[in-house]
Amino acid sequence: MNHATTIRIELENLMIKNGYSMAQLARSTHLNPGTVSAILSGNRTLSMDELDRITSVMELPKGHFYERYFEEYLVDLKPNWTRISSILYHSVELDNLDLFEKVVTRFKDKINYASSLFEIAEDLFENGKMEGAALLYRAVAENEKNQYSERLAKCQYRIFLIKQGDNQQQNYQAASQFEPFAERLNELDQLDALKDLANTYRSLRRWYKVEEIVIKLKNKAHYQYHHKRDGKCINLEPLKSPKRPLFFYLAYSSLLMAGVFEARGDYTNALQCTYAYADLSWVKEDDEQTLHWKNLFREWAVANTYGNKLLSGDFEILPEYLDYIQNNEDEILPALVNIMEAANRFNQNVDPILHKFETELNRFISKTAVGMYTEYLIVEYMIYLFYEIADYYLNHNIYSKGYDFLVSCLEKSASTNNKSYIIMCVGLFESFRDKASSEIIAIYQRIIKGVRKNEKGNRFTLFGG
Known part of the structure; x- marks a missing residue:
């Protein structure tokens, strides 16, 4: 007995059970009597909407017959795109998603469906249905893996974005897999793709990769901005534009490069880059979106100028910096990272500052979102901050507080698979192991055991495909 007969028998049983005539069944399902007759006789292919109506009248949950529908109309018969x-x-x-994947697998190798599958993937992506979108993007990418196509690059870009999360190892793998495809995208889409790649590598502190990407981003943004403004660019597609104003990508290149120099301890060049994106007088546009981003860059420049000066050893600006963050709550977390790093580097006492911001520190520990910063970025900043505070307290012989922050740092580093800070935490712990209580040692060993277990799991994942 095939599935078409089974669904029809279910419908016939409903008629017998409720004593429905054809007309009564049609009324209960809000279908035309002729449609019901054709379905029962097997002369009409059910649509999903009709199936949902019939399922509802049967008092069964929506989707109850979807597996049968798939096997009848998408496996046994030649389907049309509407049903797919x-x-x-x-x-x-x-x-x-199990059924979704079955359908995708059934048709992913049919080249004539690639464009339509991609369009559905884009629709799901825009509507936040990321798991379904990812399955479709992977299917289309697999279908076109031997083609040098923009659609293949777009699939890889979307997969990269979907994979971004709080696991640093997975983020790095996603970035590495996508990077070779970035410059196959449309010239304007490349700007967003390179910006997103640079952001990922920055969060991973892979500064040589950030610099490499920034050089490409700056050159492409310069070409697009100045040629478009001067009316010389012939390659721009009509009505095509990046997510942000073109000037943004030039200014953002300077912001990213400032981060590269800061990571190297070259605060002079970091400040020069900061001054570059602070002065946007060369931007001619004055629309609302442009003004919004110009104001943001100016605000970021103020905060980062304070940070770079402090990290270079200029503690005279510290009172002014503290006044600034008191009035700009979004900047408290990154500012405290800078303050603690500078305090440790130049052996400064910042106990009053830690006391002053004790409430904020407790809020960070509970991982409450702060202003414009995403949850993932907050966790990264907390890792940096907790490490610096732990280092500060341990070196000032305040072991209880030092170990509290060190344990918090290690836990958050382990949860995000931040290997650099896991190693740094281990090094700091071992330097002061003789001061640790038996309770702290037990907590430390438990976290490290979890890290080792997770590392073994990652190896199996990598080698198992």
């Missing part, structure tokens, strides 16, 4: 797209949307709506 319909079951994809219906299954993802119900979070039935």
Whole structure:
């Protein structure tokens, strides 16, 4: 007995159970009597909407017959695109990703469906259905893996964005896999792709990669901005534009490069880059979006100028810096990172500052979102901050507080697979192991055991494909 017969028998049983005539069944399902007759006789292919109506009248949950529908109309018979797209949307709506994947697998190798599957992937991506979108992007990418196509590059870009999360190892793998495809994108899409790649490498503190990407971003943004403004660019697609104003990518290149110099301890050049994105007088546009970003760059420049001066050893600006962050709550977390790093580097006493911001520190420990910063970025800043505070307290013989922050840093580093800071935490712990209580040692050993277990799991994942 095939599945078409089974669904029809279910419908016939409903008629018998409720004593429905054809007309009564049509009324209860809000279908035309002729449609019901054709379905029962097997002369009409059910649509997903009709199936949902019938399922509702049977008092069964929506999606109850989707597996049968797939096997009848998408496996046994030659389907049309309407039925394929319909079951994809219906299954993802119900979070039935197993069925969704079955449908994708069934048709992913059919080249004539690649464009349509990609369009659905884009729609799901825009509507936040990331798991379904990722399955489709991977299917289309696999289908076109031997082609040098923009669509393949767009699939890889979307997969990269979807994979971004709080696991640094996975973020790095996603960036490495996407990077070779970035310059296959449309010239303007490349700006956003390079910006996103640079942000990922910056969060991973892979500064040589940030610099490499920034050089490309700056050159491409310079070409697009000045040629477009002067009316010389012939390659720009009509109505095509990046997510942000073109000047943004030039200014952001300077901001990223300032971070590279800061990481190297070259605060002179970091300040020069900061001054570059602070002065945007060369930007001619004056629309609302442009003014919004110009104001943000000026605000970032103020905060980062304070930070770079402090990190270079200029503690005279510290009172002014503290006044600034008191009035700019979004900047408290990154500012405290700078203050603690500078205090440790130049052996300064900042106990009053730690006391002053004790409430904020407790809030960071509970991982409450702060202003414009995302949860992931907050965790990264907390890791940096907790390490610096732990280092500060331990070197000032305040062991209890030092170990509290060190344990918090190690836990958060382990949860995000931040290997650099895991290693740094281990080094700091071992330097003061003789001062640790048995309770702290037990907590430390538990966290390290979890790190080792996770590392073994990562190895199996990597070698197991």
